[in-house]
Amino acid sequence: MTLRIRLALLCLIVLAVVFARAGGAPAAQLRTSHATAVAHEQAKVVSFARHFLGVPYVYGGTSPRSGFDCSGFTRFVYAHFGISLPHYSGAQFDRGRVVSRAGLRPGDLVFFDGLGHVGLYIGHGLFIHAPHSGTRVQIDSLDGSYGALYDGARRLF
Secondary structure (H helix, E strand, C coil): CCHHHHHHHHHHHHHHHHHHHHHHHHHHHHHHHHHHHHHHHHHHHHHHHHCCCCCEECCCCEECCCEECHHHHHHHHHHCCCCCCCCCHHHHCCCCEEECHHHCCCCCEEEECCCCEEEEEEECCEEEECCCCCCECEEEECCCCCHHHEEEEEECC
């Protein structure tokens, strides 16, 4: 092989490496930007949900005016962000993608008691929900009495 051919091959290899690295950087930035956007949306969901702390629990309730039941609460919160959910916790469990308990992020739906109850994870081991008759929308710990009833979680974003 002549010196010219060797130099040409070396230049092609160097150019291929440079282009490969340049192509990889924007893809990584795109993934990071998407993850950041999702985290921002989930934080907005949690912030909006907190506005309803203290709203009375009402069986079948779907609004802050009438009161909320658990799935009515999560349905109302997510509807504000253009995500339609059914008004039944078991059916909400079929939406989104599975999230492990260790992988929970604010905004994830958390399910309990044979899928008979749903809440919204807000971070730091806490979730917001409309528990049952005689209560109001409140924040509880996943490690409290609900921990033993935990069934799973779903991420909607």
